[in-house]
Amino acid sequence: MPHADTSSFIQTTDNGSALRLAGDWTLANYSALRAQLSDLSSAPDNAADVDVSAITSMDTAGGQLLADLLGHSRLQQLVEQDQSLSSERRALLQRLADIQPEPDPEPGPELNPVVILLERIGAKMQVLAADLRELLGFIGLTLSGLLGNLLRPARWRLTAVAAQIEQTGIDAIPIVALLTFMVGAVIAFLGATVLQTFGAAIFTVDLVAFSFLREFGVLLTAILMAGRTASAFTAQIGSMKANEEIDAIRALGLNPLELLVLPRVIALLITLPALTFIAMLSGLLGGAMVCAFSLHISPTMFISMLQENVEVQHFLLGLAKAPVFAFLIAVIGCMEGFKVSGSAESVGEHTTSSVVQCIFVVILVDALAALFYMEMGW
Numbered sequence: 316m317p318h319a320d321t322s323s324f325i326q327t328t329d330n331g332s333a334l335r336l337a338g339d340w341t342l343a344n345y346s347a348l349r350a351q352l353s354d355l356s357s358a359p360d361n362a363a364d365v366d367v368s369a370i371t372s373m374d375t376a377g378g379q380l381l382a383d384l385l386g387h388s389r390l391q392q393l394v395e396q397d398q399s400l401s402s403e404r405r406a407l408l409q410r411l412a413d414i415q416p417e418p419d420p421e422p423g424p425e426l427n428p429v430v431i432l433l434e435r436i437g438a439k440m441q442v443l444a445a446d447l448r449e450l451l452g453f454i455g456l457t458l459s460g461l462l463g464n465l466l467r468p469a470r471w472r473l474t475a476v477a478a479q480i481e482q483t484g485i486d487a488i489p490i491v492a493l494l495t496f497m498v499g500a501v502i503a504f505l506g507a508t509v510l511q512t513f514g515a516a517i518f519t520v521d522l523v524a525f526s527f528l529r530e531f532g533v534l535l536t537a538i539l540m541a542g543r544t545a546s547a548f549t550a551q552i553g554s555m556k557a558n559e560e561i562d563a564i565r566a567l568g569l570n571p572l573e574l575l576v577l578p579r580v581i582a583l584l585i586t587l588p589a590l591t592f593i594a595m596l597s598g599l600l601g602g603a604m605v606c607a608f609s610l611h612i613s614p615t616m617f618i619s620m621l622q623e624n625v626e627v628q629h630f631l632l633g634l635a636k637a638p639v640f641a642f643l644i645a646v647i648g649c650m651e652g653f654k655v656s657g658s659a660e661s662v663g664e665h666t667t668s669s670v671v672q673c674i675f676v677v678i679l680v681d682a683l684a685a686l687f688y689m690e691m692g693w
Contacts, residue, residue: 325351325352325384334364334365334366335366335369336365336366336367336369336370336381337369337370337371338369338370338371339370339371339372339373339377340370340372340373340374340376340377340378340380340381341372341373341374341376341377342374342376342377344377345376345377345380348377348380349380352380352383352384365385365389365393365397367381367393367397367399367400368399370404373404373407375407375411378407378408378411379411381408381411382408382411382412390408390411390412391412393408394408394409394412446672449650449654450646450647450650453646453649453650453653454646456572457572457576457577457580457646457649460570460572460573460576460577461577461580461581464573464577470573472573472574472577472578475574475578476578476581476582478578479578479579479581479582479583480582480585480586482544482547482582483540483544483547483579483582483583483586484582484585484586484587484589484590485586487539487540487543487544487586487590488590488593490539490543491535491536491539491590491593491594491597492593492594492597493597494535494539494594495527495531495532495535495536495593495594495595495597495598495601496597496598496600496601497601498531498535498598498601499523499527499531499597499598499599499600499601499602499605500601500602500604500605501601502522502523502526502527502531502598502602503519503522503523503601503602503605503606503609504605504609506518506519506522506523507519507605507606507609507610510522516610517610517612517620519602519605519606519610519612520602520606520612520617520620520621520624521620521624521625523598523599523601523602523603523606524599524602524621524624524625524629525625525629526598527594527595527598527599527602527633528595528625528629528630528632528633529629529632529633529688530633530681530685531594531598532591532592532594532595532598532633533591533594533633533634533636533637533640533681534677534678534681535594536587536590536591536594536637537587537591537636537637537640537641537644537677537681538674538677538678540583540587540590540640540641540644540673541644541670541673541674541677542670542673542674544583544644544645544648545644545645545647545648545651545669545670545673546648546666546669546670547648548579548645548648548649548652548669549648549649549651549652549655549662549665549666549669550652550662550666551652552575552649552652552653552655553651553652553655553661553662553665553666554655554662555575555652556652556653556655556657557655557656557657557658557659557661557662561575561653571653575649576645576646576649579645579648579649580641580642580645580646580649582645583641583642583644583645584638584641584642584645586641587637587638587640587641587644588634588637588638588641591633591634591637592634595630595633599621602617603617628693632688632693636680636681636684639680640677640680640681643673643676643677643680644673644677647669647672647673647676648669648673651665651666651668651669651672652665652669
């Protein structure tokens with residue numbers, strides 16, 4: 316025989332095989348209902364019969380308490396099988412069953428850490444392969460756009476190119492010159508410290524000249540452009556993407572590639588070689604000052620040793636890498652801008668990704684170029 320608890324809302328049999336609910340399951344009785352639910356020694360068994368025919372009224376608060384009592388699966392079963400429920404009460408309980416969280420799945424077997432590591436490496440390689448395909452595709456679109464507009468001067472965006480040259484080139488001269496000047500001075504200091512031990516401090520001139528003409532001049536400039544210009548390209552295009560301005564450009568019948576990408580690519584192809592030349596001169600100037608004050612090598616002697624020991628091909632080999640770096644930096648910066656989804660957070664994420672990718676690609680290409688130069692004997 317069922318026995319009544321301290322209140323008449325919930326009644327159970329002695330063995331817990333049946334559960335009978337009665338009374339007003341409404342907000343007015345919420346405290347009493349919650350107290351009686353707390354007094355239950357355990358949750359009802361899934362096999363227990365639940366009788367809700369004696370419930371006189373129910374609102375959302377009472378229905379939520381019933382959902383807490385029965386759980387998601389038991390409540391769904393009650394809605395589907397109990398024919399005594401009215402259509403209104405069935406709709407309420409069904410809505411509550413739909414929003415109840417599913418039970419957590421059973422934990423699977425613990426994976427080997429090596430398997431987890433390999434799985435993460437595989438996932439990263441898939442992402443890397445997808446990014447590489449996107450980059451190659453965007454490079455193809457950019458090259459086709461450049462070649463398509465090459466013989467059509469009416470479609471050239473000279474004003475946009477001039478504005479980008481000012482932003483990416485002229486405004487960047489002070490930071491490029493200052494940084495390379497200090498790096499040149501540091502290299503001269505290190506070279507003098509090491510070479511003086513062997514009585515060969517005079518070769519500090521060759522060290523500074525070779526390092527800046529072949530590597531540091533173009534590499535430092537490209538890294539600065541990756542952090543300064545690629546991030547600006549991504550932020551500018553990404554903000555336009557977030558504000559749906561690129562969709563408006565397409566709606567006007569214009570090509571965003573020609574309007575936004577090509578002027579930036581052309582401007583950087585012009586400015587990066589010029590900045591590289593300035594970086595080389597600044598690095599040599601920094602090394603010459605250290606040689607003059609620390610090694611007592613006069614500027615005249617410094618220039619004379621450059622003419623005697625350093626061939627022009629080293630300058631040309633270093634400068635030849637600048638257009639390649641410029642094209643890659645501009646393409647990656649613009650591509651990441653077009654990948655922005657529409658929020659400020661996405662703009663920040665892709666701006667960071669743009670800088671990281673540009674620096675990685677610049678160093679990778681520079682290393683490959685150094686190996687190529689070495690194998691060719693240049």
